[in-house]
Structure formats: C-alpha cells, structure tokens
Amino acid sequence: MAEVRLQNVLKSFGSTAALADVSMTVADGSFVVLLGPTGAGKTTLLRIVSGLDRPDAGAVSIGGAAMKGLTPAQRNVAMVFQQYSLYPHLTARENMEFPLKSPLLRTSKPEIARKVAEVAEILQISHKLDNKATALSGGEMQRVSIGRALVRNPAVYLMDEPLSSLDAKLRADLRVELKNIQANLGATFLYVTHDQIEAMTMATHVGVLDHGRLVQFGTPREIYEHPVSIYAAGRLGQPHINILPADLFGPAPQRAAFIGLRPEQIQQGEGQDSLVKRVEHLGDQTRLHLAFNNHDLTTVTHAHTPLRAGDIVKIQPLRPFYFDAAGARIV
Amino acid sequence: MAQIVIKSLRKDFGAFTAVQSSSFTVEDGEFFMLLGPSGCGKTTTLRMIAGLELPTAGEIFIDGAEVSQKPASQRDIAFVFQMFALYPHMNVRKNISYPLVSQGMKREQVRAKVNEVAEILGITALLEKPVGGLSGGDRQRVALGRAIVRDPACFLMDEPLGALDAEFRERMALELRALHDRMGATTVYVTHDQLEAMQMGDKIVVMNHGVVEQFGRPQEIYDWPATTFVARFIGSPAMNLLTFDGMVGNGSTAVTLSGTPVAVPELISGASGALTLGVRPEHVRLDDAAPLRGRIVASEYLGTTQIVSLDSAHGPVKARTRSDVAVKVGDLTGMAFDPRSITLFAGNGRALISAANQKVLAHG
Numbered sequence: 001m002a003e004v005r006l007q008n009v010l011k012s013f014g015s016t017a018a019l020a021d022v023s024m025t026v027a028d029g030s031f032v033v034l035l036g037p038t039g040a041g042k043t044t045l046l047r048i049v050s051g052l053d054r055p056d057a058g059a060v061s062i063g064g065a066a067m068k069g070l071t072p073a074q075r076n077v078a079m080v081f082q083q084y085s086l087y088p089h090l091t092a093r094e095n096m097e098f099p100l101k102s103p104l105l106r107t108s109k110p111e112i113a114r115k116v117a118e119v120a121e122i123l124q125i126s127h128k129l130d131n132k133a134t135a136l137s138g139g140e141m142q143r144v145s146i147g148r149a150l151v152r153n154p155a156v157y158l159m160d161e162p163l164s165s166l167d168a169k170l171r172a173d174l175r176v177e178l179k180n181i182q183a184n185l186g187a188t189f190l191y192v193t194h195d196q197i198e199a200m201t202m203a204t205h206v207g208v209l210d211h212g213r214l215v216q217f218g219t220p221r222e223i224y225e226h227p228v229s230i231y232a233a234g235r236l237g238q239p240h241i242n243i244l245p246a247d248l249f250g251p252a253p254q255r256a257a258f259i260g261l262r263p264e265q266i267q268q269g270e271g272q273d274s275l276v277k278r279v280e281h282l283g284d285q286t287r288l289h290l291a292f293n294n295h296d297l298t299t300v301t302h303a304h305t306p307l308r309a310g311d312i313v314k315i316q317p318l319r320p321f322y323f324d325a326a327g328a329r330i331v
Numbered sequence: 332m333a334q335i336v337i338k339s340l341r342k343d344f345g346a347f348t349a350v351q352s353s354s355f356t357v358e359d360g361e362f363f364m365l366l367g368p369s370g371c372g373k374t375t376t377l378r379m380i381a382g383l384e385l386p387t388a389g390e391i392f393i394d395g396a397e398v399s400q401k402p403a404s405q406r407d408i409a410f411v412f413q414m415f416a417l418y419p420h421m422n423v424r425k426n427i428s429y430p431l432v433s434q435g436m437k438r439e440q441v442r443a444k445v446n447e448v449a450e451i452l453g454i455t456a457l458l459e460k461p462v463g464g465l466s467g468g469d470r471q472r473v474a475l476g477r478a479i480v481r482d483p484a485c486f487l488m489d490e491p492l493g494a495l496d497a498e499f500r501e502r503m504a505l506e507l508r509a510l511h512d513r514m515g516a517t518t519v520y521v522t523h524d525q526l527e528a529m530q531m532g533d534k535i536v537v538m539n540h541g542v543v544e545q546f547g548r549p550q551e552i553y554d555w556p557a558t559t560f561v562a563r564f565i566g567s568p569a570m571n572l573l574t575f576d577g578m579v580g581n582g583s584t585a586v587t588l589s590g591t592p593v594a595v596p597e598l599i600s601g602a603s604g605a606l607t608l609g610v611r612p613e614h615v616r617l618d619d620a621a622p623l624r625g626r627i628v629a630s631e632y633l634g635t636t637q638i639v640s641l642d643s644a645h646g647p648v649k650a651r652t653r654s655d656v657a658v659k660v661g662d663l664t665g666m667a668f669d670p671r672s673i674t675l676f677a678g679n680g681r682a683l684i685s686a687a688n689q690k691v692l693a694h695g
Binding site for chain 2: 168172175176179180183194195197200201202220221224236237238239240262264278280281282283284287289303304
C-alpha cells in the first residue's frame with residue numbers, strides 16, 4: 001500500500017476548469033472520500049490519479065514515485081467504476097480471477113482459489129460464482145466488479161460511487177465490509193461518492209470539492225463539527241443544516257451575514273416562540289418543521305415527543321456557526 | 332374526499348398470487364402508505380383500487396360503494412405515476428387543463444381552475460411554458476397539477492418521487508405532504524422506502540409476499556412490530572433480532588440469554604423453542620458491567636450519533652450511541668437493553684403479545 005500525493009493539479013475541459021490547483025495527500029492506509037455535487041471534480045481527480053486522464057499541470061505521485069507518463073496498468077491501481085464493466089462471456093469466478101492470472105503476478109492456482117472464495121464470501125456472492133456475468137443482477141455484477149478489485153493487492157484502490165446501484169440494505173452491509181477490508185488490509189482508498197452517509201461512516205478523511213477546488217480536508221468529525229464554509233457544512237448532516245440571517249435570534253458577531261444551525265444546535269424549551277408546522281415520527285427520533293420569524297427551520301427531538309402541528313415551542317441557538325456574506329465561516 | 336375499505340382482496344396472475352388476502356381501511360383525508368419490498372403486491376393493490384386491475388376475489392369500497400368490478404373511469408380517482416407522463420407537445424397550461432377539457436368543462440371555468448391549481452403548486456409563472464425545458468421537480472408539479480385539477484375523491488400515487496435524487500426528493504416529499512394538508516384529499520401512496528413512509532404517512536400498511544404484515548401509525552409500527560419482517564424492514568439500521576432457545580408464558584417478565592436474565596415487558600402470551608428477542612439500536616446501551624457480552628466489530632460516525640456493530644453469541648447487534656462515546660474495534664463489552672422497548676417473537680416470526688405491545692397489536 002502507498003501514499004498518494006497530488007501537487008497543484010490543474011485540469012480543464014475546454015473553458016471549464018474541472019480541477020483548479022488541487023494539492024492533497026492521501027496518507028498510506030487512509031480511506032479518503034471525495035464529496036461534492038455533480039461537476040465538483042471528484043471523478044476527474046480519480047481519473048487523473050488512475051492515469052486515465054492527464055493533468056494540464058501539476059504532479060501525481062504514488063508511493064513516492066512520480067506518475068508522469070505512466071499508463072493506468074503501470075500504476076498498480078485497482079479501479080471500480082459506478083458502471084460495472086465485466087467480461088460478459090466469463091463467469092463471476094473467472095471475472096474475479098482475471099487480474100490474478102496476469103503473468104506479472106505469478107499467483108499460484110490454490111492461492112487464486114482461496115482469494116476469490118474469501119472475497120466472494122465478504123461480498124455475499126459465493127453462490128453465484130459459477131454464473132455467467134450476463135446471468136447476474138445489477139447488484140451482483142457490481143459486487144463482482146468490486147471483488148475483481150479486492151482480490152488484487154494494488155498500491156491504491158480507486159472507487160467511483162461503487163455502491164450507488166445497490167439497494168439500501170446491501171449498501172449498508174457493504175459499507176461496513178468495505179471499511180473493514182480497508183482497515184484490515186491497511187489499504188489506501190480514494191473513494192468518490194454523493195452519499196454523505198458513506199462519507200461519514202467509511203472515511204478516515206473527507207475532501208470537500210467545490211467547482212474543482214479542494215475547500216476542506218479533514219476527518220468526518222472535523223468537517224461536521226468545524227466546517228469552514230456554508231458549502232462545506234451543507235455536505236454533511238441529515239436533516240440539512242439550517243442557514244438563516246445572522247441576526248434572526250438576536251445580536252450577531254461583526255461581519256456575520258448568516259447563522260448556521262444543525263438540528264442539534266437548536267435548543268428547545270428556552271428562548272423565543274416558534275410554531276410547529278409539521279411533526280415527522282421517524283421511529284428513532286422525531287423531526288420538527290418549525291416556523292420562526294417568517295423562516296422555516298428543521299430540528300429533531302426524541303421519538304415520543306407530545307408535540308403536534310400547531311403547538312408553540314421555544315427555541316434558541318446553541319453554539320451556532322456564523323458565516324460572512326460570502327459563506328466563509330467566522331465563528 | 333373518501334374513505335376506502337379493502338376487504339379480503341386477492342389477485343392471481345395465473346398460478347402466481349400477487350395479493351393473498353388484504354384487508355385494511357383508509358380513513359377519509361388520510362395520507363396512507365403502502366410499503367414493502369419489490370414484488371410484495373403493493374402496486375397490484377394500488378392498481379386494484381384504481382380499477383386498472385380487477386381483483387380475483389374480495390371487495391373495495393370507496394365511500395361505501397362497492398367498486399371492485401367497476402372500470403377506472405367510474406371511480407373518481409386520480410393516479411400519479413412514478414414516470415411523470417406529460418404530453419410533450421403541449422405547454423404546462425394545456426397539460427393541466429387536459430382532464431377538464433376532455434370532461435367538457437367550459438373554457439372560462441377551466442382557466443380559473445387551472446390558475447387556482449397552479450397557485451397551490453407554485454407554478455403560475457410556468458403556465459405558458461413548454462414542458463420540454465422543465466426541471467424534474469417542475470415536471471412532477473405539473474403531473475400533480477393534472478391530478479389535482481379534477482378534484483377527485485382520492486389520489487393514488489405509485490412511487491411519485493422514485494426518480495428524483497436524494498436531496499430533491501426530501502424537498503418534494505415535504506411539498507407533497509404540505510399540499511395534502513391544505514387539500515385534505517384521501518391519498519394512497521406506494522413506496523419501498525421505509526423512511527419516506529415514516530416521514531409522510533399518517534398510516535402505513537407493510538406488505539410482504541402479497542400479505543399485509545402490519546397496519547397502523549408509523550411510530551406504533553416502529554415501536555411494536557407485529558412480525559420479524561416488519562422489525563427488519565422498518566428502521567435504519569433495522570431492529571436487532573437476537574435468537575435464543577427458551578420458554579415464556581403469561582406473566583413472564585424476563586428471558587435468559589447466555590445464562591443471563593434479560594428483563595422484558597410482561598407477557599400475556601406464551602411460546603417455547605427457538606425464540607427471537609427484538610431491540611432497536613437506540614435501546615442498546617454499551618455498559619461494561621452488563622453480563623451479556625458482545626465484541627465490537629465496527630463503528631460508524633453519523634454526526635451526533637454513531638452506530639456501533641457488535642458480534643454476540645446470539646447474532647450481530649447494532650447500537651446507536653452518542654458519537655462522543657469512545658469505542659474501540661476488537662474490544663469486548665457488555666450490552667444492556669431498555670426493557671420497556673423489547674419485543675419477543677415466536678418461532679413463526681410473529682410477535683408475542685405483552686403488556687407493552689398489546690394495544691398496538693390487538694386491532695391488527
């Protein structure tokens with residue numbers, strides 16, 4: 001396993017800057033998740049590390065070695081794409097064995113069989129190993145393509161939304177499994193997703209991308225608890241952080257234009273009156289949609305709250321975030 | 332406005348039974364969810380209510396009138412599909428006007444009605460625009476507009492938000508529910524997404540393999556599942572199901588797992604053999620002093636809370652704890668359960684009736 005380092009990487013497609021001066025270090029053995037909406041540059045960054053795309057400027061190194069001019073095959077990276085790409089005429093087993101049969105690797109037959117069986121077990125596809133790739137469901141094909149990456153021992157795993165096509169239950173299972181695999185192998189993962197739950201639960205570090213710029217890099221907890229901007233704060237947290245005029249609840253710090261309140265930063269029972277517009281019992285907790293001084297906000301309370309729509313509840317900010325007019329964090 | 336009563340409804344497709352024997356009641360003005368995995372019979376049930384499929388057996392009453400063999404056109408319902416089918420060559424106004432025009436309503440009246448509906452949906456500015464350039468959300472609003480404009484007795488919706496991405500879906504769900512609260516029309520809504528069902532529904536029917544597993548208010552179903560299927564299907568993560576051998580009867584207040592007594596709500600039914608103890612992740616506390624042991628295999632950070640996964644002699648267990656509780660993968664720890672929240676299930680997967688779940692499960 002190896003460290004991946006990007007230095008001042010620039011990439012444009014026509015007049016659009018896909019990556020604008022990105023420098024980032026993916027430490028050896030870390031699980032880095034890139035977060036951002038469509039067009040933020042996540043996939044471009046992954047493709048540049050893999051060698052599928054070349055940067056216009058800047059450098060990529062893997063394990064200390066410069067990657068300039070090297071093909072994807074020469075980089076010893078394993079990639080999993082959102083769209084599975086299996087050999088349709090081969091079985092699931094043959095697809096997974098394929099990378100191990102490379103003459104460069106010289107893996108013995110029993111070793112190949114052991115590796116494939118082990119990975120298939122983790123991915124819950126042992127019973128499908130002898131099916132033709134075309135006879136698998138979408139979710140199964142995706143698991144085989146993840147398996148094909150996992151049987152190898154590359155310098156780094158690059159994954160582009162590998163779980164997005166799976167159903168919720170399987171996604172939750174594989175989240176834990178992928179994380180365990182990574183931790184047990186001490187593998188380096190660079191992983192792209194839209195899904196904030198994946199980012200929060202699997203990442204050792206999250207890189208937040210905004211229009212090709214890396215705006216924050218840190219542990220999920222750092223980004224959740226200490227976001228640098230409204231944009232970064234909005235990447236994590238469900239329900240979404242409430243962004244409101246800074247002085248809505250009273251005097252605000254100088255230069256503050258917005259106050260940011262995650263649901264748990266709204267204290268109930270003290271402060272000023274707000275109107276309960278809707279109560280959603282989600283089982284483990286209850287979501288409250290409130291109206292306060294002509295603004296809507298969302299908070300959460302315990303599962304068996306007696307509150308109902310139409311009730312008045314007092315609220316006040318609890319250790320809020322403040323942002324300036326450009327959205328940068330002040331306090 | 333309408334009440335919908337479903338009695339022993341059954342649908343066979345050849346040798347395959349899609350719906351076995353469904354019975355439930357949708358009260359007037361309710362937002363009612365049909366929830367279950369794909370193939371459970373929820374869409375078939377909805378299509379029978381709509382009149383798009385005729386039942387093999389059973390009855391459907393809309394406002395007291397038995398309609399199960401009547402065609403869709405005589406049922407006074409409006410159907411909103413997952414794929415918002417709009418007429419591409421018509422503008423927004425014409426799309427929404429269409430059902431009224433085809434009923435032969437006067438032009439002035441149509442105009443007024445469409446304006447009113449557009450106002451409710453916040454799409455007045457789009458009325459004269461072609462539908463081609465609209466965003467996904469606006470297309471969905473137009474499709475809704477076309478359903479609302481007829482003032483039907485009830486709305487039937489088949490995963491109307493299924494095609495939208497997560498963030499947008501959340502917003503549309505709120506909008507749809509707010510719309511319902513303003514109009515108050517009975518709505519039956521099909522989804523496979525348990526969170527959507529909990530969030531939007533006044534009541535939920537949980538279906539599996541053509542059978543109604545449970546029917547009730549979201550929080551009741553979450554707290555007191557009638558079957559292990561419901562326990563697993565509702566909640567994320569799902570309810571923990573710990574298997575053990577034992578015997579319980581009327582008046583039992585504890586079960587024994589790995590030689591350790593675990594308190595449960597007082598039972599008013601009995602069972603023996605392979606039993607299952609169900610406890611929600613937020614009711615599992617990690618407590619070094621607790622005799623029931625588990626080994627921590629993973630922890631997932633979720634902001635204010637974290638999900639801790641453990642392996643135990645009775646199967647995997649997930650605990651939802653505050654995220655500032657430090658946990659170490661590999662550690663052995665004790666697990667304590669909130670005794671008030673526990674459900675026991677018999678070998679057939681049905682919940683045993685206790686003093687705690689009696690009220691919820693008695694009517695089911």
